[in-house]
Amino acid sequence: MAGYHVPPLERLVDKFESLPGVGHKSAQRIAYAVLNMDKADAESFAQAIIDAHEQIHYCSVCCNLTDGDLCPVCRDESRDRSVICVAEDSKAVKAIEDLNEYRGLFHILHGVISPVDGIGPDKLKIKELLARLTPEVREVILATNPSVEGEATAMYLSRLIRPLDVK
DSSP states (O other), X not given: OOOOOOHHHHHHHHHHHTSTTOOHHHHHHHHHHHHTSOHHHHHHHHHHHHHXXXXXXXXXXXXXXXXXXXXXXXXXXXXXEEEEEEESSHHHHHHHHHHTOOOEEEEEOSSOOBGGGTBOGGGTTHHHHHHHOOTTOOEEEEEXXXXXXXXXXXXXXXXXXXXXXXX
């Protein structure tokens, strides 16, 4: 017997499995859950993915995800504009914002320096960060992960920022 294969189901499982952190068994569970949705819910699920992909882009200031020109943090006039917290990705910003303690601005690098993966400083949003370091900015907080790549990125940024007389 050749085995049980349903190509559309296999493609769906493959798509879910291609997501970070989703293994084969989880991908199968998600695929079967989608198949158990009624048609309207399945279409709504698919439309939410399409809408997110079409409507979400980078904030023109901090490079965070937004559906407008500016993200909610950059739009918020009550934020402390003298402090910029530099993060690797939007997930880190969400975690910091959920603490409800930090009131400054953010800048998203969209990754870390990783020569092994072919990611150099030119592939990150570093030029955009440096352009934001006006006299109004007194402090930059480097909130990269404590990985080898995160630490290397923080050291690289600190060497660039130090001569600008920013804490």
